[in-house]
Structure formats: structure tokens, C-alpha cells
Amino acid sequence: MKLSFQLNGDAVTAEVPDHTTLLEMLRDEFELLGVKEGCGHGECGSCTVLVDQKSVNSCLMLAAYVNGKNVQTIEGLGGAQGRLDPLQEAFVKHGAVQCGFCTPGMVMSAKALLAENPSPSRDEIRWGMAGNLCRCTGYVKIVDAIESVCKGGCSCGKGS
Amino acid sequence: MAKVLEPKTGRPEYQTVGARVPKLDALEKVQGKATYIHDLKVPRMLYGKILWSEHAHARIRKIDTSRAEKLPGVKAVITGYNTPEIKTGFFKDNPVLKKDKVRQFRDEVAAVAAESEAIAEEALGLIDVEYEPLPAVFDPVEAMGKDAPLIHEDKESNVLKLPWKMVLGDLDEGRRQADFVVEESFSMPWVTHCCMGTSGCLAEFHANGNLTVHSPTQIRYLAQRDFRDAMAALGLKDKRVQVVTTAIGGAFGSKLDTYPFEFITILLAYYAGRPVKLVFSREEEFFATPSRQKVEARISQGCKKDGHLTFREVEMVLDNGAYTSWGATTPSVMMMPISSLYKVPNVYYKAKCVYTNNIYATAMRGYGNPQATFAIESQMDTLAEQAGIDPLEFRMINANTPGELTPQNFEIGSCGLKECLEAVRDSLNWDEKKGKQDGRGVGVGSLIHVGGGARIYKSDGCGTIIKLDDFGKVTVMSGATDMGQGSDTVIAQIVAEELGIDVEDVAVAMGNTDMETWDVGAHASRTTFVAGNSALFAARKAKEQIFEIAAPILQEPVDALAIKEGSVYSLNNPEASMQLARVLRAAHFKTGGTQIVASHFYDPPTQMLDKEMKGNFSVAYTYGVHGVEVEVDKETGHVEIIKYVIAMDVGRAINMMLLEGQLEGGAAMGLGYSLMEELHAEKGKILNPNFLDYKILTFPDMPEVTSVIVETEDQFGPFGAKGIGEPPLVGSAPAIANAIYDATGKRVRSLPIIPEKLVAQEDE
Structure with a gap:
């Protein structure tokens, strides 16, 4: 199956078997290894990416679905010369990263959450992030990090 | 942010120690650039897969691999019948490929290496195994019975020859002295680590016959030793084995041993003549990674009218499962809270580990301590109630104190248990809230753990090599392992503090057995203490070399020199100063020049427990108290955590932010153990090998955590x-x-403590 879509800002094409998942295509065809497989069954959220700004478990979505759509992975955040997205900066600064395996999925889910609700309460963050599992941090510092980032990327310092 | 209770003597002015330095690899991880085993690929790499047993206990009559071998893309098919025998585990009772019989559903029967995971999976389906089912036993008490089927036929009984017993003082005398005595039974289930990154490894033989294994292991040097057994079995005993640690997607003890899958990967790479990577699926991670051990405990303790404990008696049965990993040695750690959390003069402890046809157990964060502490600390409340004493006050009466020699011969140095109890009392507003039984309640659980190494192996050491380049940048090569807990950052901070430089000028390299010196592994909460001291002493040696070089240049005596903010200067004459980088270049770029390299191997003066289970196991002991306020819905049994406070005597906080991260993450895992986690098995088969049916805490389940850091400044710890x-x-x-x-x-x-147990009529 031949697909064309936007990937991290570039127009790309790919040819993959029909049963290929979005996760498999992103990791195997495009070597976007920041997309992590934690369970393969949509239970842990490690493979979260954005499709047309919405967060999805890429392990559950067939690659075919993104034809003509806009896909963003952790590699598409930030910019050249090591510039980071404010969310990435906040995760570093607030100690929200330990083993780091869940981190890319966490950041992408948070990105989608803030796109819908630019200044969520701590409870809204908890419910908005409920699909992403972390075994290291106890979530507290991830909530702190997300809370510190406002609409437009300013750091309002609410969480610190 | 954590509240900090500083030592009475105050806190020295540190540049870096105590600071909220972000984890060194957080930048890389937050961009998805860290390389986990799942991301690793080398040229011509094959994919390995394991065929698991279909029975809990059965004879293997026949394995026919001929159809699998013919499948295009299959490069090796191995079984116990076409490979040399290799046994692994603490008792060497676990053949990496099972021959003659299987003892559990998680048993490895055959394995395949193929050009893709899909081909490997297909090949597994083409392997025909003929089994003859055998009677099985799943209950450790039944397994001790005379007629129980033997799990290992070469052994006389299912009870492991590992009789854990500790007798301290005089139990009968302790019973006689007691005015109040209680006796209860407790039961703790199998739970599992649930690392977000599943297990796996990559094995690669080089042209000269040497082997490299890439692995997210917590014990790369002990793994190197174990993998040499595999090399010997293959007739390659004089070849080198290199273990390279990948980024670790969580460990929590699960990667503290070597397992059959790693040896199988090595065998596959050898027989296929190509590199092989084998990575577990989530389902395999649940059923094939050894768990925390299931424990049944009977405990009895007594106290005088004034509340002083007179004795404690504990008996346990541990379900060992079909094989022996570190799980069977957890009673050695269970003894610690039993003997040394409180002052209790007369102690009796006995534990049996019993083979069954269940999954087997390994190390998991706490290493037996959570099970023992659940029994002890639950019963402390029961006994306090009998004696008519407030449970927190009851703990204050019995709390251990600095300078104590416990009946197990632990030399307690720093000990902030009483300060932690006070902090939790304040934080929970204890005196007002306690004792109402109105649906809301408060409770505490105290703890002791090793905090200064633990000698469970011949060496408890860690090596460090430090080198300084021409630009004042420092590389620390440490034998330690970072699995996310932040040892990389803590080591960098310790070195930066000692050398008087910015933490950003320190890089920490760890993860390659060819490049650094030995470390026993990331276990026993030992890395900050042991690897930290190792790095500190190596940095001190480097500093001495720097001063030797700088002294003649600055025309000042060596012992007058110091380093601050990257400059060497004289305490006698602050004008006499030179940038560190210039000192290093002056040393290097001259005839007969030199570069600064220093190393130190630190092995703490810890003692192995003797035959009576006595000895100063660790150089320092960490004490702490968890306190919670809950609200229980009497209709549904739902438990809401209103407040969670952890007060912890850490000696000294090296990195306050990462420390809070450990407390919050530990609380989450502890809440899961308390309220929802359990591996369910039916006749040896795990029924819930996924995150839908095995619950861990999610974001909305997690309460805010109040951290109180008690700094007791341990005399042996780094800073x-x-x-x-x-x-x-x-x-x-x-x-x-x-x-x-x-x-x-x-x-x-x-x-x-699931809701069903709270709405049930009887006490559990």
C-alpha cells in the first residue's frame, strides 16, 4: 500500500503492507525511534503520536489511516540547533524524566492536552494524561512540568 | 517541594551538593534520542524468539524442529538437545533450555533466530513438542507434603536447602516478660516490576571469538561472569566477554540476575553466526520475568505495660516457584526490619523457600523488606491498641536511635527515625485526626533499609576512573549503573563539588565492562553511597595531582591550595590563582608532560552475615516513615488517599529534585502494592499478563506527596x-x-487491599 502524508512538517511517502501499524511504519520505515512500544495493545501510551493534532496510540492505528493526514512525533518537536519545545524544557527542568522510556509518549500526550486546554488544572492534567503509564516517577513531577507550561509556550511558573 | 530538616550542626555551604540539577540524560530522553535495547540494530542482525512450555509440569517426550528449520529466513533452531547444557540462577537449578521435563508454563523449550520477528514467530509454530503431563503442585504448603510431586527429581524434597533462621536473645524470656502479646497471619501476593521498557538483549560474536552482549542489565560485571559460563560451555572459555549497558527502560530489581533468555540469545548468535537480538513482548514480560515473591507470614510480638517490646517471632513460607533466583535470598533482608527497626531484645525468625510449579521470584525494589515490614508494622498497631498506647507514640517508645548495636550486630550510626515520626505526626495533624473511625483515618508505617552498601557478594565495591582533559573538562568512568534513578547526576555532582568545578563540566561514562572498573551492581540502594564514595575518593586523588602541578607554578605550598569555580588558588594568598584548564595544559604540553588520571576502588567495610545471621551488613542504615490519611467508602470499599507524606532520613540530600522523584515514584509503587497489584495464577498459569488486568497506578490514582527530608549527615556517606x-x-x-x-x-x-476485602463482613 502506498501512502503520502505530512510527517514532522515534511511531505513523505511510504509503501507498506496493509496490516502495518502506524507504530511499525514510524519505527521501521522512518527510523523515528523516539516512538516507543511499551505494550503493543494501547494500554500504556508509550507510542503516543499526534495525528492531525490529536493524540493516538500508534500501536493501535493502522498506517493506512494516516494517508493524507498530518503526523507529528517527538522528533518533530523543538527545532534546529537543539531548540526544545517548552514542554520538553519543562520535563527536564522539573525532574519529570527518570528511565525515560515513557517520556516521548508523555510529552506528545501533554502536547495534545495543552492544544485543547491551554491552562488545565492539576486534576484536568491528571485526567487528560490518564492513558499514559509511568513506573518510575509517580507522575507528580510530570504534572508539575505540564502545569508550568502555558499557552504560547511561556513559562508561567505555576508548577514551580 | 520537600521540606528539609537540617542537622543541628547546620549545613556546610555547598556549590552543587543538594542542588536541583536536572538528570544528565534528561535532554536526550525528552527528545526520544536515548537508545534502549528496542532501538538497537547492528548490521546483519537476526531476531530471536522463545518457545514457552504449554504445561506447568510435564515430561518432554519429543521435540521435532525439522519443519521450523526448513522455513526460509530461519537461521538457527536450538533446544536443550542440540546445545550444551548451561544452568543459571542462584542455585544453578535452571537449565537455560529445558530438556527431559518442564516445571512451569514459563519454561524455555526451544528458540529460533530468523531474518525478522515475524518469521521467527512463524517458525515457533512449526516446532512440534510432545509432552507427557505430570502431577503438579502450586501450593508451597502442599509442596512440603510427603506425597507431593518433586519439582527437581535430583533433590530430596521441594524445600530448598536454604534454611533461613535467626535466633537473637531468649524468646521464652521475652514472652515471659510481655504483658501484652498478639499473634496474626499475613499474606503477600506475587507482584511484578512492570518496567515500561520490556526485557531483551543483543549478542554478537566477533571474528576473534570474543563476545559482546548489549543489555539493560543492573549487574553488568556479574553478568559478564555468568556469560563466561556460556562461553566455557561452547568451548570458548579463554575468550573475552564484554557487556555493554543500553539505556534502561526501568529495572527495579528485575535485571539483577541473568536469565535463560540471555543465554539463549548468546547460543542463537553462536549457532547462527550472526548477531541476534531478542526482546520480550509485554505478555512475555509479565509471565516470564520473575516476580516479587509471594509470602505467607505468621508473626507474634509482645510488649510490657510501658510499651517496650520484649520479643518478636516471625515464621514465613516463601513460594520459590520452579527455579531459584535472588528471590530465595530475600529473607536475609527481611531479618533487618525484624531485628533492627525497633529496639527488640529477643527475636526468632525462620523462613522456608519451597519449590512449586509456579513462576519463580527474583529481586524487586525493597528485596523482601516490603513483605516483612507489612507484617511487622501492621501488627505494631494491633499491639499498641492492646497495650492502650497511641500507635505513633508506641513507635517512638521503641524506635531505634543513633549509636545502637542491634541484636543482629548492626552498628546503627546516623538514625533519624524519631525525627521522621515527629515530622509525620505534624504533617498529618495526627493528634486531632487519629482514632475517630468515621470513614476517615490516619496511619503510619516506619522502615529501615540498608543505606551504606550491603555485602551479599564477596565484594561490595565500585571502581571509578577520572580523567581531566586540556580544557578543564572531566570524564568520570564509573562501574555504576543508572536505570533512571539518577546515579549519573549524583556522581557528577559529587565530583564537581570535590573538584570545585561546574557540574556541566563533568561527563559521566558508564555501561561498558571494557572501559571502567568493576561494580557489583545497582542493588541494595547502594549506588549513591558506594559509587558516590568511589567517585569522591577518585576526585580527591585527582585534586592532589592538580595541586602537585599547580604548587610550583603558583609558588605556594600544596596544602594551601584549593579549587573554586574552576580556578586553583591559594588559601594564603587569593591573588595566587590560575584557571584549572591552564594548570592542566601546563602539565601536559611540556617535555615529559603528563595528563591527570586518577582511580579509586571503594569497597565499604560491610560484613557478610555469619552463620548466626549476625554482622554489620551495611555501613549505614536509612530510616523513614510513611504516613497517610485515607477516606474509605463503606458501601463500595473504595479507598481515597487524602494525604501522603514520606519523611526520610537520607543522611544528606545530594540532589533534592531527584530525591523527591525517588520518594514519589516509590510511593506510587508502594500504593500499587497496597491497593491494586497482584499477578493472578491458576494452576501455574498467569491470568493477567497485561496492563488492563494487572493494574498499576495511573495519573488520577496518584495523590500529591509531601516529602520531608531529614538530614542526619552520616559519618561514612559521601557528603x-x-x-x-x-x-x-x-x-x-x-x-x-x-x-x-x-x-x-x-x-x-x-x-x-482491594475494595472486595473492605466490604466483606469478616476481617481478612
């Missing part, structure tokens, strides 16, 4: 620090059980 990796989950379960009792009057003695 006074003690270990903290495991303690943050050890006190959770009893604190919650005690709070639930305070809220409802219902005592639950089995974990997890």
Missing part, C-alpha cells in the same frame, strides 16, 4: 549521604492498612 532507592515503597502498605483500620475498624491482613 553525609545514605542510599534511598528502595525505602520509598517499603512503608506504604502498612501505613495504608493502618489508616484503613483507623477509618473503619477493619484490619486487612492480605495484600492488595
Whole structure:
């Protein structure tokens, strides 16, 4: 199956078997290894990416679905010369990263959450992030990090 | 942010120690650039897969691999019949490929290496195994019976020849002295680590016959030793084995041993003549990674009218499963809270580990301590109630104190248990809230853990090599392992502090057995203490070399020199100063020049437990208290955590932010153990090998955590620090059980405390 879509800002094409998942295509065809497989069954959220700004478990979505759509992975955040997205900066600064395996999925889910609700309460963050599992941090510092980032990327310092 | 209770002597002015330095690899991880085993690929790499047993106990009549071998893309098919025998595990009772019989559903029967995972999977389906089912036993008490089927036919009984027994003082005398005595039974289930990154490894033979294994292991040097056994079995005993640690997607003890899958990967790479990577699926991670051990405990303790404990007696049965990993040695750690959390003069402890046809157990954060502490600390409340004493006050009466020699011969140095109890009392507003039984309740659980190494192996050491380049940048090559807990950053901070430089000028390289010196592994909450001291002493040696070079240049005596903010200067004459980088270049670029390299191997003066189970196991002991306030819905049994406070005596906080992260993460794992986690098995088969049916805490389940850091400044720790990796989950379960009792009057003695147990009529 031949697909064309936007990937991290570039127009790309790919040819993959029909049963290929979005996760498999992103990791195997495009070597976007920041997309992590934690369970393969949509239970842990490690493979979260954005499709047309919405967060999805890429392990559950067939690659075919993104034809003509806009896909963003952790590699598409930030910019050249090591510039980071404010969310990435906040995760570093607030100690929200330990083993780091869940981190890319966490950041992408948070990105989608803030796109819908630019200044969520701590409870809204908890419910908005409920699909992403972390075994290291106890979530507290991830909530702190997300809370510190406002609409437009300013750091309002609410969480610190 | 954590509240900090500083030592009475105050806190020295540190540049870096104590600071909220972000984890060194956080930048890489937050961009998805860290390389985990799942991301690793080398040229011509094949994919390995394992065929698991279909029975809990059966003879293998025949294995026919001919159809699998013919499948295009298959490069090797191995079984116990076409490979040399290799046994692994603490008792060497676990053949990496099972021959003649299987003893559990998780047994490895055959394995395949193929050009893709899909081909490997297909090939597994083409292997025909003929089994003859055998009677099986799944209950350790039944397994001790005379007629129980033998799990290992070369052994006389299913009871492991590992009789754990500790007798301290005089139990009968302790019983006679007691005015109040209670006796209860507790039961703790199998739970599992649930690392977000599943297990796996990559094995690669080089042209000269040497082997490299890439692995997210916590013990790369012990793994190197174990993998040499595989090399010997293959006739390659004089070849080199290199173990390279990948980024670790969580470990928590699960990667503290070597397992059959790693040896199988090595065998596949050898027979296929190509590199092989084998990575577990989530389902395999659940059923094939050894768990925390299931424990049945009977405990009895007594006290005088004034509240002083007179004795404690504990007997346990541990379900060992079909094979022996570190799980069978956890009683050695269970002894610690039994003998040395409180002052208790007369102690009796006995534990049996019993083979069954169940999954087997390994190390998991806390290493037996959570099970023992759940029983002890739940019963401390029961006994306090009998004696008519407030449970927190009861703990204050019996709390251990600095300078104590415990009956197990632990030399307690720094000990902030009483300060932690006070902090939790204040934070929970204890005196006002306690004892109402109105649906809301408060509870505490105290803990002790090793905080200054633990000698469970011949060496408890860690090596460090430090080199300085021409630009004042420092590289620290440490034998330690970072699995996310932040040892990379803590080591960098310790070195930066000692050398008087910015932490950003320190890089920490760890993860390659060819490049650094030995470390026993990331276990026993030992890395900050042991690897930290190793790095500190190596940095001190480097500093001495720097001063030797700088002294003649600055025309000042060596012992007058110091380094601050990257400059060497004289304490006698601050004008006499030179940038560190210039000193280093002056040393290097001249005839007969030199570069600064220093190394240190630190092995703490810890003692192995002797035959009576006595000895100063660790150089320092970490104490702490978990406190919770809960609200229990009497209709549904739902437990809401209103407040969670952890007060922890850490000696000294090296990195306040990462320390809070350990406390919060430990609390989450402890809450899971208390309220929801359990591996369910039916006749040896795991029924819930996924995150839908095996619940861990999610975002909305997690309460805010109040952290109180008690700094007792341990005399042996680096800058006074003690270990903290495991303690943050050890006190959770009893604190919650005690709070639930305070809220409802219902005592639950089995974990997890699920709503069904709270709405049931009888006490569990």
C-alpha cells in the first residue's frame, strides 16, 4: 500500500503492507525511534503520536489511516540547533524524566492536552494524561512540568 | 517541594551538593534520542524468539524442529538437545533450555533466530513438542507434603536447602516478660516490576571469538561472569566477554540476575553466526520475568505495660516457584526490619523457600523488606491498641536511635527515625485526626533499609576512573549503573563539588565492562553511597595531582591550595590563582608532560552475615516513615488517599529534585502494592499478563506527596549521604492498612487491599 502524508512538517511517502501499524511504519520505515512500544495493545501510551493534532496510540492505528493526514512525533518537536519545545524544557527542568522510556509518549500526550486546554488544572492534567503509564516517577513531577507550561509556550511558573 | 530538616550542626555551604540539577540524560530522553535495547540494530542482525512450555509440569517426550528449520529466513533452531547444557540462577537449578521435563508454563523449550520477528514467530509454530503431563503442585504448603510431586527429581524434597533462621536473645524470656502479646497471619501476593521498557538483549560474536552482549542489565560485571559460563560451555572459555549497558527502560530489581533468555540469545548468535537480538513482548514480560515473591507470614510480638517490646517471632513460607533466583535470598533482608527497626531484645525468625510449579521470584525494589515490614508494622498497631498506647507514640517508645548495636550486630550510626515520626505526626495533624473511625483515618508505617552498601557478594565495591582533559573538562568512568534513578547526576555532582568545578563540566561514562572498573551492581540502594564514595575518593586523588602541578607554578605550598569555580588558588594568598584548564595544559604540553588520571576502588567495610545471621551488613542504615490519611467508602470499599507524606532520613540530600522523584515514584509503587497489584495464577498459569488486568497506578490514582527530608549527615556517606532507592515503597502498605483500620475498624491482613476485602463482613 502506498501512502503520502505530512510527517514532522515534511511531505513523505511510504509503501507498506496493509496490516502495518502506524507504530511499525514510524519505527521501521522512518527510523523515528523516539516512538516507543511499551505494550503493543494501547494500554500504556508509550507510542503516543499526534495525528492531525490529536493524540493516538500508534500501536493501535493502522498506517493506512494516516494517508493524507498530518503526523507529528517527538522528533518533530523543538527545532534546529537543539531548540526544545517548552514542554520538553519543562520535563527536564522539573525532574519529570527518570528511565525515560515513557517520556516521548508523555510529552506528545501533554502536547495534545495543552492544544485543547491551554491552562488545565492539576486534576484536568491528571485526567487528560490518564492513558499514559509511568513506573518510575509517580507522575507528580510530570504534572508539575505540564502545569508550568502555558499557552504560547511561556513559562508561567505555576508548577514551580 | 520537600521540606528539609537540617542537622543541628547546620549545613556546610555547598556549590552543587543538594542542588536541583536536572538528570544528565534528561535532554536526550525528552527528545526520544536515548537508545534502549528496542532501538538497537547492528548490521546483519537476526531476531530471536522463545518457545514457552504449554504445561506447568510435564515430561518432554519429543521435540521435532525439522519443519521450523526448513522455513526460509530461519537461521538457527536450538533446544536443550542440540546445545550444551548451561544452568543459571542462584542455585544453578535452571537449565537455560529445558530438556527431559518442564516445571512451569514459563519454561524455555526451544528458540529460533530468523531474518525478522515475524518469521521467527512463524517458525515457533512449526516446532512440534510432545509432552507427557505430570502431577503438579502450586501450593508451597502442599509442596512440603510427603506425597507431593518433586519439582527437581535430583533433590530430596521441594524445600530448598536454604534454611533461613535467626535466633537473637531468649524468646521464652521475652514472652515471659510481655504483658501484652498478639499473634496474626499475613499474606503477600506475587507482584511484578512492570518496567515500561520490556526485557531483551543483543549478542554478537566477533571474528576473534570474543563476545559482546548489549543489555539493560543492573549487574553488568556479574553478568559478564555468568556469560563466561556460556562461553566455557561452547568451548570458548579463554575468550573475552564484554557487556555493554543500553539505556534502561526501568529495572527495579528485575535485571539483577541473568536469565535463560540471555543465554539463549548468546547460543542463537553462536549457532547462527550472526548477531541476534531478542526482546520480550509485554505478555512475555509479565509471565516470564520473575516476580516479587509471594509470602505467607505468621508473626507474634509482645510488649510490657510501658510499651517496650520484649520479643518478636516471625515464621514465613516463601513460594520459590520452579527455579531459584535472588528471590530465595530475600529473607536475609527481611531479618533487618525484624531485628533492627525497633529496639527488640529477643527475636526468632525462620523462613522456608519451597519449590512449586509456579513462576519463580527474583529481586524487586525493597528485596523482601516490603513483605516483612507489612507484617511487622501492621501488627505494631494491633499491639499498641492492646497495650492502650497511641500507635505513633508506641513507635517512638521503641524506635531505634543513633549509636545502637542491634541484636543482629548492626552498628546503627546516623538514625533519624524519631525525627521522621515527629515530622509525620505534624504533617498529618495526627493528634486531632487519629482514632475517630468515621470513614476517615490516619496511619503510619516506619522502615529501615540498608543505606551504606550491603555485602551479599564477596565484594561490595565500585571502581571509578577520572580523567581531566586540556580544557578543564572531566570524564568520570564509573562501574555504576543508572536505570533512571539518577546515579549519573549524583556522581557528577559529587565530583564537581570535590573538584570545585561546574557540574556541566563533568561527563559521566558508564555501561561498558571494557572501559571502567568493576561494580557489583545497582542493588541494595547502594549506588549513591558506594559509587558516590568511589567517585569522591577518585576526585580527591585527582585534586592532589592538580595541586602537585599547580604548587610550583603558583609558588605556594600544596596544602594551601584549593579549587573554586574552576580556578586553583591559594588559601594564603587569593591573588595566587590560575584557571584549572591552564594548570592542566601546563602539565601536559611540556617535555615529559603528563595528563591527570586518577582511580579509586571503594569497597565499604560491610560484613557478610555469619552463620548466626549476625554482622554489620551495611555501613549505614536509612530510616523513614510513611504516613497517610485515607477516606474509605463503606458501601463500595473504595479507598481515597487524602494525604501522603514520606519523611526520610537520607543522611544528606545530594540532589533534592531527584530525591523527591525517588520518594514519589516509590510511593506510587508502594500504593500499587497496597491497593491494586497482584499477578493472578491458576494452576501455574498467569491470568493477567497485561496492563488492563494487572493494574498499576495511573495519573488520577496518584495523590500529591509531601516529602520531608531529614538530614542526619552520616559519618561514612559521601557528603553525609545514605542510599534511598528502595525505602520509598517499603512503608506504604502498612501505613495504608493502618489508616484503613483507623477509618473503619477493619484490619486487612492480605495484600492488595482491594475494595472486595473492605466490604466483606469478616476481617481478612
